Amino acid sequence: MISALWRSGFLLIxxxxxxxxxxxxxxxxxxxxxxxxxAKEEYATALQxxxxxxxxxxxxxxxxxxxHAGQYPQSLSYYAQAGQxxxxxxxxxxxxxxHNALGELYYYSKQPQQARWQYEQALVLYRKLSxxxxxxTTYGNIGHLYEKKQLYDSAFYxxxxxxxxxxxxxxxxxxxxxxxxxxxxxxxLERYDSAQVYFQRALAVNLHTKxxxxxxxxxxxxxxxxxxxxxxxxxxxxxxxxxELALQTQxxxxxSGSTNDIGKAYNLMGENDSAYHYVALSRAYEAEIYSQExxxxxxxxxxxxxxxxxxxxxxxxxxxxxxNQLMTTATVIVLLLLIGLVTLAYNRQKMKARNExxxxxxxxxVYETQHELMQSELRNQQLxxxxxxxxxxxxxxxxxxxxxxxxxxxxxxxxxxxxLDKLIKDDKRDHKKxxxxxVQQINDSFSHDQYWLEFSSTFEQVHQSFFEKLRTHxxxxxxxxxxxxxxxxxxxxxxxxxxxxxxxxxxxxxxxxRLRKKLNLAAGESLTAFxxxx
Numbered sequence: 001m002i003s004a005l006w007r008s009g010f011l012l013i014x015x016x017x018x019x020x021x022x023x024x025x026x027x028x029x030x031x032x033x034x035x036x037x038x039a040k041e042e043y044a045t046a047l048q049x050x051x052x053x054x055x056x057x058x059x060x061x062x063x064x065x066x067x068h069a070g071q072y073p074q075s076l077s078y079y080a081q082a083g084q085x086x087x088x089x090x091x092x093x094x095x096x097x098x099h100n101a102l103g104e105l106y107y108y109s110k111q112p113q114q115a116r117w118q119y120e121q122a123l124v125l126y127r128k129l130s131x132x133x134x135x136x137t138t139y140g141n142i143g144h145l146y147e148k149k150q151l152y153d154s155a156f157y158x159x160x161x162x163x164x165x166x167x168x169x170x171x172x173x174x175x176x177x178x179x180x181x182x183x184x185x186x187x188x189l190e191r192y193d194s195a196q197v198y199f200q201r202a203l204a205v206n207l208h209t210k211x212x213x214x215x216x217x218x219x220x221x222x223x224x225x226x227x228x229x230x231x232x233x234x235x236x237x238x239x240x241x242x243x244e245l246a247l248q249t250q251x252x253x254x255x256s257g258s259t260n261d262i263g264k265a266y267n268l269m270g271e272n273d274s275a276y277h278y279v280a281l282s283r284a285y286e287a288e289i290y291s292q293e294x295x296x297x298x299x300x301x302x303x304x305x306x307x308x309x310x311x312x313x314x315x316x317x318x319x320x321x322x323x324n325q326l327m328t329t330a331t332v333i334v335l336l337l338l339i340g341l342v343t344l345a346y347n348r349q350k351m352k353a354r355n356e357x358x359x360x361x362x363x364x365x366v367y368e369t370q371h372e373l374m375q376s377e378l379r380n381q382q383l384x385x386x387x388x389x390x391x392x393x394x395x396x397x398x399x400x401x402x403x404x405x406x407x408x409x410x411x412x413x414x415x416x417x418x419x420l421d422k423l424i425k426d427d428k429r430d431h432k433k434x435x436x437x438x439v440q441q442i443n444d445s446f447s448h449d450q451y452w453l454e455f456s457s458t459f460e461q462v463h464q465s466f467f468e469k470l471r472t473h474x475x476x477x478x479x480x481x482x483x484x485x486x487x488x489x490x491x492x493x494x495x496x497x498x499x500x501x502x503x504x505x506x507x508x509x510x511x512x513x514r515l516r517k518k519l520n521l522a523a524g525e526s527l528t529a530f531x532x533x534x
Contacts, residue, residue, distance in 0.1 A: 035061075035065065036062070036065050039058050039061045039062050039065065040058075040062070042054065042058040042061075043055055043058035043059060043062065046058055052085055052088070052089055053085075053089055053091065055085060056082045056085035056086050056089065056091070056094070057082075057094070059078045059079070059081050059082035059085065060078070060079065060082045060094075060097075060098060060101065062078040063075045063076075063077075063078035063079040063082060063101065063105075064101070066078060067101075067104075067105055067108075072105060072108070072109050075105055076102070076105060079098060079101060079102050079105065080102075082098055083095060083098045083099070083102070086098060092125045092128060092129055093125070093126075093129055093131065093134070095125055096121075096122040096125035096126050096129070096131075096134055096138075097122075097134075099118045099119070099121040099122035099125070100118070100119065100122045100137065100138060100141060102115075102118040103115040103116070103118035103119045103122070103141060104141070106118060107145065107148075110529075110532065112145055112149070115145060116142065116145060119138050119141050119142050119145075122134070122138045123135060123138050123139075126138060132165045132166070132168045132169035132171075133165070133166065133169045133171050133174060135162075135165045136161075136162040136163070136164075136165035136166040136169065136171070136174050136178070137162070137174070139158045139159070139161045139162035139165065140158070140159065140162040140177070140178060140181065142158045143155045143156070143157075143158035143159040143162065143181065144181075146158065147181075147184075147185060147188070150188075152185055152188065152189055155185055156182065156185055159178055159181050159182050159185070160182075162174070162178050162181075163175065163178040163179070163182075166178060172205050172206075172208055172209045173206075173209050173211050173214070175205050176202045176203075176205040176206040176209060176211065176214055176218075177202070177211075177214060179198050179199070179201040179202035179205065180198070180199065180202040180214065180217065180218055180221065182198040183195045183196070183197075183198035183199040183202060183221060184221070186198060187221070187224070187225065192225050192228055192229050195221075195225055196222065196225045196226075199218055199221050199222050199225065200222070202214075202218050203215070203218045203219075203222070206218060212245055212248070212249050213249065213251065213254070215245060216242045216245050216246050216249070216251070216254045216258070217254075219238045219239070219241045219242035219245070219258075220238070220239065220242045220254075220257055220258060220261060222235075222238040223235040223236070223237075223238040223239040223242065223261050223265070224261065226238065227261075227264060227265055227268060232264075232265045232266075232268035232269050233265070233269060235261070235265050236262060236265050236266075239258055239261040239262045239265060240258075240262065242254065242257075242258040242261070243255065243258035243259060243262060246258050252285050252288055252289045253289060255282075255285045256282045256283075256285035256286045256289065257282075259278045259279075259281045259282040259285065260278070260279060260282035262274075262278040263275045263276075263277070263278035263279035263281075263282060266278065273420075273424075276420065280413055280416075280417065283409070283413060283499075284413075286499070287409070316377070316378070316381055319374070319377060320374075323370065323374060326370070327370075330363075330366065334359070334363060337359060341355055341356065394458060394461050394462060412442075416438055416442065419434065419437070419438050420438070422434075423435075455486070456482075456486070459486050459489075459490075463489060466489065466534060467482060469534050470482075470485060470531075470534055473519050473520070473534075474518045474519050474520065476518050477515075477518060480501075480511070481511075481514075481515050481518065483501065484497065484501065484511055484512070484515060485515070485531055487500060487501075488527065488528055488531045489531050489532065489534075491528075491532075494508060512527060515527065
């Protein structure tokens with residue numbers, strides 16, 4: 001699906017968005033904090049050397065960095081600045097790309113109408129340029145909007161229009177992606193035969209391209225279709241191909257997904273030893289992903305904080321310099337006035353005394369007013385710095401809590417692995433008791449109440465009074481319900497939520513259904529949209 005590449009990782013996006021500045025690093029070689037610093041330097045250098053196009057591209061990169069860090073207002077500001085410069089320069093292609101990026105930003109900000117408007121602006125520019133691939137990309141984005149609204153007819157209509165444009169441009173990568181999108185729509189509709197046909201078409205075209213990531217995705221989708229239609233053993237062929245290709249590319253997200261799919265297939269086939277092995281391998285890859293992305297996200301957050309702090313300091317020094325200039329100007333004016341008064345002193349002695357007193361009071365009032373303004377500005381800057389430090393502490397606690405949980409999970413999995421190894425080696429003993437003990441260990445690994453208490457405390461700091469507002473809609477919510485609501489509020493995927501709660505996807509759907517009933521939601525009303533609106 002279109003959103004799958006989005007979930008392939010923050011670092012992959014950073015790598016691609018920096019390619020405009022001559023970088024060809026692999027995703028795992030890019031540091032978000034260094035990328036942010038370099039973008040800032042690139043922008044400053046471009047302004048000094050009067051290179052507006054390079055400055056606009058640097059602004060676009062800063063917009064992407066803030067977007068993937070979840071800083072949507074800052075991202076919107078940078079994209080808007082980039083759009084103004086590109087429009088002035090007449091760079092229609094880059095401006096169209098900027099509109100598409102803004103559309104994505106508005107989509108994730110829950111403003112689909114604004115997103116659609118940005119996509120329409122991109123379409124106008126791409127049509128003027130006769131850029132079939134650009135038009136196709138934008139049609140695909142519009143189709144994605146409709147797919148997320150579950151308006152599948154409209155979604156399929158725009159995907160077909162995108163396909164026509166990609167065929168016209170002879171863009172095989174785009175054609176393969178659209179076929180994959182169409183297959184995903186049919187899969188959502190549970191029309192598995194049609195979904196398999198489009199996934200097979202996507203694979204046939206993709207095999208003639210170098211897009212290995214999309215190929216992994218297609219293999220995984222074909223494996224999913226076969227499993228869902230009761231052909232678990234056949235699905236292993238595609239899932240293993242996805243796994244082997246993921247090993248070549250060293251894409252941890254796809255390694256985790258493909259090994260998890262293989263484990264599901266073995267579970268359906270009743271081969272639980274193999275199923276346990278691949279599920280454990282999937283979780284190990286997932287732990288690596290989480291650890292790597294968490295550390296890099298923390299580094300980026302620290303960089304953003306340091307940058308804002310430096311900007312505040314620069315602004316403070318600028319204000320001081322302006323104040324000093326104002327005082328100097330005021331002093332010169334006072335001196336000129338005094339010279340004029342001395343000239344008139346011979347004839348107007350009494351007026352001179354009155355004028356000097358009035359002028360002295362006025363100067364004192366100006367000085368006191370300016371001094372108070374400066375002190376007020378300094379206090380405001382101190383409060384802003386304290387607020388930023390407080391927010392950084394909260395995020396650090398969140399990361400620490402999650403890292404601790406992952407460490408506990410890994411330790412539990414290591415213990416299970418050792419227990420299973422002993423059972424395998426000891427063929428003569430009755431394993432029923434040991435297996436019960438292992439099952440209990442698994443259950444224990446999913447019940448870290450202390451972790452959830454710390455998580456709840458941190459969550460309340462970020463989303464103040466959220467649970468109190470939620471209880472006004474229902475007073476029947478259990479602790480498990482509150483945990484699910486908190487994870488939905490954080491916009492986690494169903495797969496991530498089921499992993500964190502230690503339940504299957506089917507159990508998660510049942511839990512969501514029960515939660516909807518407790519919240520008295522009407523049929524067709526989105527549970528996620530309701531929670532996000534609280």
